[in-house]
Amino acid sequence: MSAHHDAHHDIALARNDGLKPGDVLLDIRNVSLAFGGVKAITDVSFDIRKGEIRAIIGPNGAGKTSMLNVINGFYTPQEGVIVFRGRERRAMKPHDAVAQGIARTFQNVALFKGMSTLDNIMAGRSVFMKESLFWQMLWRGRALKEEIAHREKVEEIIDFLEIQHIRRTPVGRLPYGLQKRVELGRALAMEPSLLLLDEPMAGMNLEEKEDMSRFIIDVNRQRGTTIALIEHDMGVVMDLSDRVVVLDYGKKIADDVPEKVKANKQVIDAYLGVAH
Amino acid sequence: MVGQGSIRGGIRREEHRVSGSDASFDTFPKLLLRNAERFAGRPAMRHKDFGIWQTWTWAQQLDEVRALAIGLQGLGLTAGDRIAVVGTNRPRLYWTFAAAQSIGAVPVPVYADAVADELAYVLDNAGVRFAVVQDQEQVDKVVGQAAAIPRLTDIIFDEPRGLGDYDRAHLHDFADVQEAGRKALAADGSRAAQWADAIRAASGDAVSVILYTSGTTGRSKGVMIKAAGAVQAATDTSTFDRLTADDCVLAYLPLAWVGDHYLNYAQAHVAGFCMCCPESAETVPVDLREIAPTFYFAPPRVFEGLLTSVTIRMHDASRLKQRMFNHFRGVAAKWGEAILEGRPTPLPARLHYGLGELLLYGPLKNALGLSNIRTAYTAGEAIGPDLFSFFRSLGINLKQLYGQTEAFLYVTAQKDNAVRADCVGPAMPGVDIRIADTGEVQFRSPGMFSGYFEQDEKTAETMSPDGWVKTGDAGFFERDGQLRIIDRAKDVGKLSTGALFAPKYIENALKFFPNIKEAVAFGDGRDFAAAFINIDLTAVGNWAERNGIAYASYQELAAHPEVYRLIGENVDETNRRLAREPMMAGAQIRRFLVLHKELDADDGELTRTQKVRRGFIAERYAELIEAFYDGSAEKRVETEVTFEDGRKGRIRANVRIADAHVETAREAAP
Numbered sequence: 025m026s027a028h029h030d031a032h033h034d035i036a037l038a039r040n041d042g043l044k045p046g047d048v049l050l051d052i053r054n055v056s057l058a059f060g061g062v063k064a065i066t067d068v069s070f071d072i073r074k075g076e077i078r079a080i081i082g083p084n085g086a087g088k089t090s091m092l093n094v095i096n097g098f099y100t101p102q103e104g105v106i107v108f109r110g111r112e113r114r115a116m117k118p119h120d121a122v123a124q125g126i127a128r129t130f131q132n133v134a135l136f137k138g139m140s141t142l143d144n145i146m147a148g149r150s151v152f153m154k155e156s157l158f159w160q161m162l163w164r165g166r167a168l169k170e171e172i173a174h175r176e177k178v179e180e181i182i183d184f185l186e187i188q189h190i191r192r193t194p195v196g197r198l199p200y201g202l203q204k205r206v207e208l209g210r211a212l213a214m215e216p217s218l219l220l221l222d223e224p225m226a227g228m229n230l231e232e233k234e235d236m237s238r239f240i241i242d243v244n245r246q247r248g249t250t251i252a253l254i255e256h257d258m259g260v261v262m263d264l265s266d267r268v269v270v271l272d273y274g275k276k277i278a279d280d281v282p283e284k285v286k287a288n289k290q291v292i293d294a295y296l297g298v299a300h
Numbered sequence: 301m302v303g304q305g306s307i308r309g310g311i312r313r314e315e316h317r318v319s320g321s322d323a324s325f326d327t328f329p330k331l332l333l334r335n336a337e338r339f340a341g342r343p344a345m346r347h348k349d350f351g352i353w354q355t356w357t358w359a360q361q362l363d364e365v366r367a368l369a370i371g372l373q374g375l376g377l378t379a380g381d382r383i384a385v386v387g388t389n390r391p392r393l394y395w396t397f398a399a400a401q402s403i404g405a406v407p408v409p410v411y412a413d414a415v416a417d418e419l420a421y422v423l424d425n426a427g428v429r430f431a432v433v434q435d436q437e438q439v440d441k442v443v444g445q446a447a448a449i450p451r452l453t454d455i456i457f458d459e460p461r462g463l464g465d466y467d468r469a470h471l472h473d474f475a476d477v478q479e480a481g482r483k484a485l486a487a488d489g490s491r492a493a494q495w496a497d498a499i500r501a502a503s504g505d506a507v508s509v510i511l512y513t514s515g516t517t518g519r520s521k522g523v524m525i526k527a528a529g530a531v532q533a534a535t536d537t538s539t540f541d542r543l544t545a546d547d548c549v550l551a552y553l554p555l556a557w558v559g560d561h562y563l564n565y566a567q568a569h570v571a572g573f574c575m576c577c578p579e580s581a582e583t584v585p586v587d588l589r590e591i592a593p594t595f596y597f598a599p600p601r602v603f604e605g606l607l608t609s610v611t612i613r614m615h616d617a618s619r620l621k622q623r624m625f626n627h628f629r630g631v632a633a634k635w636g637e638a639i640l641e642g643r644p645t646p647l648p649a650r651l652h653y654g655l656g657e658l659l660l661y662g663p664l665k666n667a668l669g670l671s672n673i674r675t676a677y678t679a680g681e682a683i684g685p686d687l688f689s690f691f692r693s694l695g696i697n698l699k700q701l702y703g704q705t706e707a708f709l710y711v712t713a714q715k716d717n718a719v720r721a722d723c724v725g726p727a728m729p730g731v732d733i734r735i736a737d738t739g740e741v742q743f744r745s746p747g748m749f750s751g752y753f754e755q756d757e758k759t760a761e762t763m764s765p766d767g768w769v770k771t772g773d774a775g776f777f778e779r780d781g782q783l784r785i786i787d788r789a790k791d792v793g794k795l796s797t798g799a800l801f802a803p804k805y806i807e808n809a810l811k812f813f814p815n816i817k818e819a820v821a822f823g824d825g826r827d828f829a830a831a832f833i834n835i836d837l838t839a840v841g842n843w844a845e846r847n848g849i850a851y852a853s854y855q856e857l858a859a860h861p862e863v864y865r866l867i868g869e870n871v872d873e874t875n876r877r878l879a880r881e882p883m884m885a886g887a888q889i890r891r892f893l894v895l896h897k898e899l900d901a902d903d904g905e906l907t908r909t910q911k912v913r914r915g916f917i918a919e920r921y922a923e924l925i926e927a928f929y930d931g932s933a934e935k936r937v938e939t940e941v942t943f944e945d946g947r948k949g950r951i952r953a954n955v956r957i958a959d960a961h962v963e964t965a966r967e968a969a970p
Contacts, residue, residue, distance in 0.1 A: 184461075189580060238462070245464060
């Protein structure tokens, strides 16, 4: 009866990958990426540790989104090494990234507009669905049982993100801020060990930004999910993240805790001091 | 002193006590013990969580309350202490009421959306030692104001989310408190019996709850309600509306408001019915539909919102559906109320209405969650006659009541089948009403308050020496014995021409238009009446969309010339209505403006119950009021606004002042 209240505590933590908080989860070593003759990333190295919120910032065109695409396997860098959970890799497909526990959201919302919030988040669970298409189509027996178990996880996420009121609403009808939240929900449904957020606060008003910040912190603290985020809004980044890496013209110019980055002369010149 | 003579409630007090409810059940914990026995396996509480309705029976509810009460005792809560309850409608917060009352402590519910210093004021004024709050947001507010609440020692929270790294020395998880209670009960076999014995021995004369007024005028005051009176009042009204354990309600009204404490908590304990707590404030429409309550209360603005959304959706429907809707709406308008009230109607009309029920009224009521309503009430503001008739014509038994916190809600209520839009009904059973020479309505009732908490001078202002409560409302009795409220007694003024100026009357006449969400009228001591108007963003926004008017914000839409034209038509129509009433014809609206921002409780412009604070608004927008009377056609203003977290910003606007068409006195002549 009252047990459901305690379910808040039971939300599955990030998958067990044998790492302790503070261990290096992802290591980027001397990565370079070019599109034809255009160098998007030049010899960048940094790491992401388990349990932290890591920000990647920089002015427009600094190579932030390219970096994110390298991390989740969408782009394959020409040079450099990426070590994820102790395993080195060079080329990887996005679905391999998902299987390895990397989930992401996009700068522009990429949801199934005609489907409800519930179905969109449920889609995030498909990576765990084991039953054959045959049973799923019959929607009986094991497939039904499996669906119920996944639905329970999805309901936890809906509760967590406070989107109960739009459970049945087609996401295309939702305002932008809520669509972003649904997208976060779908990424969470994959129970990622690394969550990549591409400008989660772009285009939001102050109140929506505050809500989103709180959800990001909660995802990190309550669910223990490691987060790497790209963000334009400096104030938000400095408040949210544990460590910040700064890119400018595809090169790393700083990598430190927010206070130090804020005081860094090069960062101020390249980014903060220059109107853009 | 007494104008029209005192009118005694229809039935004498001795005759209408509920059978089976004798003096031995004069507190809510006593009723809880009774219900746990009498309705043991029946639902007492439901709450939608993780998408599923969770249910507690009366026996289980007793168990939850007992564990909490013992746990709270373990933390040091004792008889006479005050304990704040802050949050939305959650089973655990309702249990806190009963748990506190069971050990002689007094619960003090506080509005969940109160800003931090309002919250601190109430907590300090009530001298609370404990606060049971819903979540991190409320914990932050209380902790942030801790210095202003010196007597507060411990905070208990319902939802642990986000509170992981808070200092837990004086911060407790609700589940842990109950767990400690359960352990104490298991360790000492006689503890439960002692607890129940203490409940049975408690006096009904003790204060049961302190409810803070919403503070339309000045700081809010703590209204003390005694247990026996509260139970008696709830028994009277449960009898009046024949409420039983088979009824069910959706508890969605603010926890701190007398209406919620009365209609849900008090009546549920007396009648033994089930209270259902919505999943969240935003899911109320869906939850309402799933629960389909039999007893329902909503302020007029909720009904307004429902009608607006229905109308808008019909505008977007196919032509066939529109025609069907309009046709059967007409049928309902003609016959619906007569059929609802059981008046004789011709058979063809009944058949026609029956077809409408099948095709329109039934599905519509189902979509709105109003299919099972036996009794619905509205109160708080005047309700537009068309709006009122619309819902009644669908077969919903919507009635009006009049009440206030000091009465523990009910003063008057309409009987089934004796209902009209402009009145609030005769005195409730057990309630005495008199009209003072000043026109003020005064009453005595079983549930009436015993005084304001530690504010004797305020109590003396409100309660006459011979024990009548002054409502502050001006009103009179109609010939059929129903009370009619005109306005707040102190707000009724005069124009410099000598014409009567009743601002609320004018505001209500304006607000009956779906385009107008809020209005504030000015004119006392001035040459003419003028009004600020807030447009309804849903209704006007939809109209703008259909008419190809682009806008990016409330401010932009409000200033649009076409919107001024639209609102101007509504104001002119209001003037025509006012002109028809001899008393009001002199105070027609000569000038108006559409305000550049929505009136907001966070800015102090509305009370937490969404009533306009006219004095405050007059001060804040003094420049605009001056512009009414110095003939300006436009005025540039800068206004400070408060965001939800207490931060401030400024908005600037050029506000246009428009002239309205005033009806000639010819029509107004007696």
